Amino acid sequence: MVLVTGGTGLVGAHLLLHLIENDETKVRALYRNSNYITKTKLLFDLYKKSHLFSKIEWVQADILDVPSLEIAFQNIDYVYHCAASISFNPNDEDQLRKVNIEGTANIVNFCIAKNIKKLCHVSSIAALGDLAQNEKVISETSEWNPEILHSDYAISKYGAEMEVWRGFQEGLPVVIVNPGIIFGPGFFNQGSGAFFTSIKKGFPFYTNGNSAYVSVIDVVKIMTTLMKSDCSGERFIVISENITYKKIIFTIANKIKASKPRIEAKPWLLAIAWRLDWLISSIFRTKRKISKHATQSILNKDLISNEKIKSYLNYNFQEIENYLDTMLLHFKN
Template identity: 45%
Template sequence: MILVTGGTGLIGSHLLFHLITNGNSVRSNYRTKASIEKVHKVFGYYTDDPSHLIEQIDWVQADIADLGGLDSLFDGIEYVYHCAALISFDPKDFKILERTNVEGTGNVVNLSLKHGIKKLCYVSSIAAIGPIIKGKESTEENEWNEAKASVYGITKYEAELEVWRGSQEGLSIVIINPGVVIGPGFWKSGSGTFFSYASKGKKYFIPGGTGFVTINDVINAMAKLMDSNIQTERFILVNQNMTYEKLFQKIAPKLGVAPPTKKVSKFMLECFWRWDWVRSNIFGKRRKLSRAMANGLYHQENYSNQKIKSRLDFTFEDLDKSIVFCCDKFMEKV
């Protein structure tokens, strides 16, 4: 049996669909019944009978940060895809990020060792890759620099250290570092916010850019890595390095609106992160833009995908087709 932690998220839900439709016996944890409804919605993008597939999953209510309730989650498990994580760039959330991303991953590693798991695939992030060097593509060998990382990136890097520790103790592991994952279903978080923002016909786009990858590429790469003899390695998963302006130019017309044409200036970003700090500290509002995030938005981040392409003879799918598919699914919900 295969365990998928974080099966109710974007990557986890698509991974569950892949595994179930390929005849695998699968277990996944969840926190609330409402979160399973999100999986049902994602499955509905690809099949007319999502309920039938949902019922084939062995659902267990469990929090990876709560070690006491996790042991039974691993009974009878041979392979683990660890997708569970908390995403936040608010410095105030550091402790909860650390609890979920670092301590939770430590729990998964320890129980994988205890139960003799054959192989673990950990879903990290390009946020855990070392700092960007202007004019160069970042690789898996970038040197880490915590001073230039977001709180989310710091906890994902520390979570990777837990996975590397497990490998030193005899656990077979692989790590993936996806870019911004383009996939349907979660329109109020992650890449889904690009579609929601574009649909409103907004005029401004943020400067800079980063690496993007389709959800199908992420799932296929994970499955291929788990089926291979490759272990104790990490792989960047990025299809294209692209500006946010270019991304909106691809999304907006498919949603029937004009793409944004005005770049948010450096001055505006400087003002906004300061105002965001004030509203957070005085009014208790959740941070939307930290100083580190604002600084990162000034630049184009470029990532190399040569390692995954050469080691697995991996071919990335057409990113534009995936964007069109997401736009179609987004329009269905309107």
């Protein structure tokens, strides 16, 4: 039997659908609140696969609640760990570390105790190393530099990977995937889906920084292929392309017939913005909307390599612009 954590999120929900469609009939998924299951059900409806939803065995559990995990891990052979907390709000540091590091440590401990055959951990490009002086592209071998300022989210995902490698050293077969920004339908009010809703409302700013993007379909296909392979003790960057934020925003604006942003958010403007946001948040106790780390991220111009996974699996990624057309069809609905 296969266990999926984070089954009510973008990757986890698509993974559940992919597993069931490909005859993994015994699939168990964790949920914390029954209301969250609705999001996964709606995704199955979106793909007109409602009849497959009933094949999921849902178990109420939390990766921070050890007793509930004891029940969830009964008769499990393989584990996909997709659950994580994502935030670039500095006030969420404790939550990020607790969920992403302590939660992953719990999953790893149960995998070892229950003799799980293999664990697939979904990490992030945020956990990758930093460019050295002699490097032009970040790859799986780039080393993490603790002297460079990283976001709390990046640190928490890097810490989660350390827990997975600990499990590997203790004999647990593992594979780690590091996706970029993941595009996929069904979650248009959060994550990458917010690109569409924000641009439709008239997002005024763009930057010439870049990031790496990938479709959720590519992510789950690669995850399941790696789990069925003999591969263990490896991590793979899972991205399709490095694209500037300007190009992504303008492309989406064209496709949904929205106004293109006209203002380039230059470093000095963003420096003022995050300081002003901090001040307002401090005075009125409101949630941060933009942080120093977030501004650094959208100005970043480092390139990331996908050569390892392309070579290892002889894999061809979907072009992001073409996949955005698929996203658009679902967004209209």
